[in-house]
Amino acid sequence: MKVGLVWFGDDLRSADQNILWRAMQEVDFLVCLYCMEPHHQRPSRYATQGMSENRRRFLQQGLNGLNATLAKVGQTLFVSSMDADTSLNLILNEVPISHLYRNHHGGWDEQQTLKRIENQYPDVRIQIDHGLSLFTPSQLPFNLTGLPESFSKFRRLVENVDSTTPLPSLHKLPPAPSFNIHNIMPWQHQITDNHSAFTGGEEAAMDQLSDYFSTNLPNQYKAMRNELDGWENSTKLSPWLAQGSLSARQIKASLDVYERDHGASESTYWIYFELLWREYFHWYATRYGKQLFLPGGLTGKQTQGSYYAERFRKWSQGNTPYPIVNACMKQLNETGFMSNRGRQIVASCLIYELGIDWRYGAAYFEEQLIDYNVGSNWGNWQYIAGVGADPRGGRHFNLEKQTAQYDPNQNFTHKWQGQVYDSQLDSVDAADWPIYPTSSN
Structure with missing residues (x-):
């Protein structure tokens, strides 16, 4: 047996x-x-x-x-x-x-x-x-120790590799044996509220996959992907992909069918581009292990970030002097989701405007994001901080320019009340010493 x-x-x-x-x-x-x-x-x-x-x-x-x-x-x-x-x-x-x-x-x-x-x-x-990945190690045109140091090099090597055709579901599995172990129990269905736009699980994942590729949105993806808000500005598949209720190969197969039926475009390629970006960080996490969590990342260089409790709390609550950052963080806290552009903006703010160790931001994203994925999350934070796979040494975004480009009419900011914040970033006493509040409120 x-x-x-x-x-x-x-x-x-x-x-x-x-x-x-x-x-x-x-x-x-x-x-x-x-x-x-x-x-x-x-x-x-x-x-x-x-x-x-x-x-x-x-x-x-x-x-x-x-x-x-x-x-x-x-x-x-x-x-x-x-x-x-x-x-x-x-x-x-x-x-x-x-x-x-x-x-x-x-x-x-x-x-x-x-x-x-x-x-x-x-x-x-x-x-x-x-x-959990698009490719197996045997399909990669390099050994894992030879993983390219940048995404651009990785993409050029793998973008023409054919991924494996997704497998169908089974109709029968062997039964479970009898055993009795304390704290290991059959799962009991949990009743959850449905106020979120996202519902976890394979059925909801397949519904969104089918719905998205039954529209013309894939041919508009590249033009819309940097928008800060809206259901249609991206595939919205990342939460189910992170949970594994949907596989990268299933998305690629649906994309291939769409391109066959409607023609390939720069926008449909960009959906594949984003799958490859996720793929890169999957193997990046595997290759570099605990370096993913070190302050100097892959570079080992000394970073300037520290931990300022009040600044971190204000950033995480959306209470900084930067309205667009506040709006993004309030959206994250309310929904568990944030646009890709928003993630870059708030990460840059934490690191470069607030001077905080990037790992605190990565950990907060891990706590909040329903599409949290260890490689993508920590790898992208390293990328912004300049201690990872970015050959340019980090990405510092001008928040005024980002606002002018992506929220020119302040619609997103006002929707999430990003303009409401304390006027002072740091609290100081009469002698100009920092005040560390005893309350988390």
Whole structure:
């Protein structure tokens, strides 16, 4: 008797899921597991408070969707409230697991957990697939150690590589074995409110994918992608892509069909361009590991940023002297989402106007964004800070010019009340010493 374990992460779907196809072919019983990772719920060293309500709700919806899909093929999603190390050790000691299936994750912590499991359980056959990326390592025209130092070089090398055709969903999976482990329980459907424009899960992901490519919007993408607001200014697929309820290969396949039926254009290419940008940072995170989180990034250079509690709080709350920044941050806090242009603007402000260590901004995005992806988030922050893949050494945006170009009539700023802020950035006492408020209000 062979017993498999599928360790889900940022891949909450059944379609285009090779690890499920492998399990169906190789084992008699199967455990499907997701670990909630308690450290995502706790305050971090970067003054963040753990996963935001927007992120938590979107995740719960994604787990609801995956559990419902698995139930249709005779399976159950088990969810652990413990970290992955503890959860995997408990299951591997309690259940006679012969095969472990996992999609490669670019995150340093996830890679280290997998290495520890490999070392502790040499008799378990660990099957690693690549369902989180557009390409597999064997499709890349270079070894990972030779990953190009800039996105432009990477793009030129891979843009003509054919990605793998997405796999369909399965109709049946092996049943779950019987076991009883404290804090590893079958997922119970969570009732969540639907005030957000985004609903997590595979069904909503496929609806948005179909809706977007059934319009003429792909041929307008490049002209609209820098707009600060609006549902139609981008594909809006990134939250589901980050959650893994939709794969990059599924998006590419839909894009290919659209170009076949309606013709290719600069705009449709730009959708592929953005997929390649995400792909680059996936392999970037894999290649550079914990350097993704160091203050000097890949360069190792000493940065000027520090941590100013009051400035960081005002930035995160949208209460700076910069209305466009305030509007973007209030949008993020309210919705869990922000345009790509907005992200660049607020990142530049934190680093260059406020003088704060870029990692605090990256951590705040990790807390808030429903489309948080470790490689894209931390890699893009490094890019803006000049300690990563930008050959120009960072991007400092002129906030007045950005406002004039992207919000000339102040419509976005006024919608999110970005013009409402305290007149003073730093509080000082009569002797000109900084005042550090004792309250977070």
